[in-house]
Amino acid sequence: MTTRDTIITVExxxxxxxxxxxxxxxxxxxxxxxxxxxxxxxxxxxxxxxxDTGDWAFDLQALARLRKAQRLQxxxxxxxxxxxxxxxxxDEVRDMRREVDRLNRxxxxxxxx
Amino acid sequence: MDFKxxxxxxxxxESASPEEIKKAYRKLARKYHPDxxxxxxxxxxxxxxxxxxxxxKDPEKRAEYDQLRKYGARGDGSFEPPPGWxxxxxxxxxxxxxxxxxxxxxxxxxxxxxxxxxxxxSGAGFGGFRQDTRSRGEDVHARxxxxxxxxxxxxEKQVQFTVHEVDDHGRIVARPKTxxxxxxxxxxxxxxxxxxxxxxxxxxxxxxxxxxIEVELAPHPMFTVEGRDLLLTVPIAPWEAALxxxxxxxxxxxxxxxxxPKGSNSGRKLRLKGKGLPGKHPGDQIVVLQVVMPExxxxxxxxxxxxxxxxxxxxxxxxKLHV
Numbered sequence: 001m002t003t004r005d006t007i008i009t010v011e012x013x014x015x016x017x018x019x020x021x022x023x024x025x026x027x028x029x030x031x032x033x034x035x036x037x038x039x040x041x042x043x044x045x046x047x048x049x050x051x052d053t054g055d056w057a058f059d060l061q062a063l064a065r066l067r068k069a070q071r072l073q074x075x076x077x078x079x080x081x082x083x084x085x086x087x088x089x090x091d092e093v094r095d096m097r098r099e100v101d102r103l104n105r106x107x108x109x110x111x112x113x
Numbered sequence: 114m115d116f117k118x119x120x121x122x123x124x125x126x127e128s129a130s131p132e133e134i135k136k137a138y139r140k141l142a143r144k145y146h147p148d149x150x151x152x153x154x155x156x157x158x159x160x161x162x163x164x165x166x167x168x169x170k171d172p173e174k175r176a177e178y179d180q181l182r183k184y185g186a187r188g189d190g191s192f193e194p195p196p197g198w199x200x201x202x203x204x205x206x207x208x209x210x211x212x213x214x215x216x217x218x219x220x221x222x223x224x225x226x227x228x229x230x231x232x233x234x235s236g237a238g239f240g241g242f243r244q245d246t247r248s249r250g251e252d253v254h255a256r257x258x259x260x261x262x263x264x265x266x267x268x269e270k271q272v273q274f275t276v277h278e279v280d281d282h283g284r285i286v287a288r289p290k291t292x293x294x295x296x297x298x299x300x301x302x303x304x305x306x307x308x309x310x311x312x313x314x315x316x317x318x319x320x321x322x323x324x325x326i327e328v329e330l331a332p333h334p335m336f337t338v339e340g341r342d343l344l345l346t347v348p349i350a351p352w353e354a355a356l357x358x359x360x361x362x363x364x365x366x367x368x369x370x371x372x373x374p375k376g377s378n379s380g381r382k383l384r385l386k387g388k389g390l391p392g393k394h395p396g397d398q399i400v401v402l403q404v405v406m407p408e409x410x411x412x413x414x415x416x417x418x419x420x421x422x423x424x425x426x427x428x429x430x431x432x433k434l435h436v
Contacts, residue, residue: 017307027252060305064327067254068148075142075163090149097151102337106346106401 116192119165250313250322267298341396
């Protein structure tokens with residue numbers, strides 16, 4: 001077992017932190033058509049909404065979402081419309097879980113008092 | 114090495130039909146998919162389910178597995194294949210497993226081994242492992258949990274993850290890697306950061322992959338985080354609500370004085386500008402007032418309340434209930 005300890009400094013809001021269509025395809029190991037379809041279904045969005053796909057720039061969130069979409073498609077055999085709906089519902093579930101958590105803690109304040 | 118009961122993993126009987134096995138797999142895959150499930154060990158369960166399905170869906174592998182299952186585990190649950198055991202079916206990949214075969218258990222590797230050689234995969238997950246061409250290393254994705262205080266002030270954290278690389282024998286091996294990462298102040302829940310070149314090593318002189326870290330903020334006992342804003346419920350006394358007051362409230366890493374306006378109700382929100390998570394556009398701290406009563410009143414206080422009731426007898430707090 002090899003272990004390396006290195007100090008890495010993270011830089012945020014790095015302008016180089018976006019990907020072109022070609023780069024996001026390389027990272028996601030998928031065809032451009034797949035990414036274009038995900039954009040058309042609203043699953044991911046370029047940060048600059050231009051009609052020319054050659055000018056598209058995707059941020060890290062888009063890449064993470066693309067990977068998630070791929071995993072769901074690969075593991076659960078979901079088609080594109082189903083994928084778009086699943087991801088929307090998963091987002092909604094996540095937001096609602098957070099809201100329930102927040103309200104529960106707020107409620108705990110009132111009950112404790 | 115422990116024996117793995119793939120039938121138990123999928124919750125099916127030994128005589129289950131291929132259709133029943135597929136159905137059980139699909140149901141459990143949905144239940145334990147790491148992108149869907151919130152269970153702590155969902156990742157491990159999902160891998161187990163995938164491994165079980167990989168074996169049971171294939172008639173050849175299933176027959177071999179059934180044979181070994183009869184041979185059985187030892188009394189202590191450990192398992193060794195019979196001397197000279199060699200799988201006829203081997204590992205050919207297929208379905209979901211193309212991407213995650215290297216993460217199958219030692220038990221699987223021992224029985225159906227030989228599937229972890231570089232070049233054996235053409236699936237989506239390991240496109241980087243081809244020895245004969247120059248290619249970029251695999252990107253690695255990890256999660257990092259931070260306390261609110263750590264996200265607010267910035268911190269140094271140790272991140273542990275696994276990279277897949279090709280060893281001298283051309284086999285894909287998983288290597289644990291540890292990095293100390295300096296996290297800047299102001300990280301938000303769900304934010305992704307990229308560490309260039311910290312993923313799996315490139316092949317044939319190709320670039321290293323990147324490490325992507327998704328930040329998760331642990332729930333805080335007092336503050337709730339909404340984007341860059343921090344929400345805090347602050348209890349105030351009825352007279353503070355009625356007359357207005359200057360009260361001390363906590364902020365992350367300190368405290369400030371807050372002016373409660375006269376006539377404030379429970380639920381009123383007051384904004385402390387710039388006291389949320391720091392950044393180019395720092396968030397705010399939003400204070401939610403909560404009027405609380407003392408557990409007991411003195412006789413004098415009760416008399417004062419009596420006077421108050423007489424002075425405010427036209428006030429109907431239940432007017433919206435039409436009573």
